[in-house]
Amino acid sequence: MTETSKTATVDESNPWTTNGTRQIYENPWLRIREDSVVQPDGKPGIYGVVHFRNRAIGAIPIDDEGYTYLVGQYRYPLGIYSWEIPEGGCPEGENNLEAAKRELLEETGLTASHWELLGTSHLSNSATDEVAFLYLAQGLKQGPAQPEGTERLSLKRVPFETAVEMVMGGAITDAMSMLAILLLARKLKK
């Protein structure tokens, strides 16, 4: 099999047919629906889709000494404590970069003079439409953190290389954090 011969025949069209939809649930963060579908093999089926009302935004801050800042918080759906890059939700009407600046400030008290998009990712595409935007923040200035009521956060300043080791060793498991750290590590190796 060669790369070219296979690529030439790819059909990228939608192989699903949607015959109906019903709303299941809505809260300020999620909207869930169940579609009646015809599957790619022609058989009838259902598809439960979790719509995320906010885009997911992550910001990895790197200071002039090459250190980054990790935020620790309890993640209710998993029942675990998790060390992560600063992240949060960007509601409709807010700009992704503005949301990144807001989340970084809220969770760490940091402002940054240089911002760069590291990448975007679809976090769980079998059942959700959640999309994440991951930023690098540099030129940092420290002020007081301003956490939201739904958050009880800890803050840890570590060398960036330590954060990479935490990813590789399984001490950081949050996908957005792993992605931002690994994207940046790869970028720096170039």
Next chain:
Amino acid sequence: MTETSKTATVDESNPWTTNGTRQIYENPWLRIREDSVVQPDGKPGIYGVVHFRNRAIGAIPIDDEGYTYLVGQYRYPLGIYSWEIPEGGCPEGENNLEAAKRELLEETGLTASHWELLGTSHLSNSATDEVAFLYLAQGLKQGPAQPEGTERLSLKRVPFETAVEMVMGGAITDAMSMLAILLLARKLKK
């Protein structure tokens, strides 16, 4: 702020109180509930939790020539065509590694003699409990692919470095695929 002084004071206990729960929806893949909670700041609230009934399993195959295999498929929740590593769901009662072997075979027709866990990740921890297990598969042998009825797949064999460039350039956006490729790239650089 030093790493040590902050780490010493971290409270990793659950700052949420759950006062009740109601089941919202269930299908073969998802179970959704809404909990009545007291937030970390003491205020009453709700938490919608999306439970994934299957673990997510990904396998990145690398052959003796250093090529990997990407699977192309239409992702219904997003309405986009996506190039990914072979991946799928591991139901309760199935072993993660067995599921990885099964998915690799179904989607590519490949079997592998050497398997290694690259990492695990929580894909979307603000609202879901979805966990992914990412494997490296080597010592490959090609047979016929055996796709499921819900899948219409394309297959592409590319140098591993091309897959890394697709991640860095935004041509691969699926989180599990990005994670497996970046974890392996980092591992190989060591």
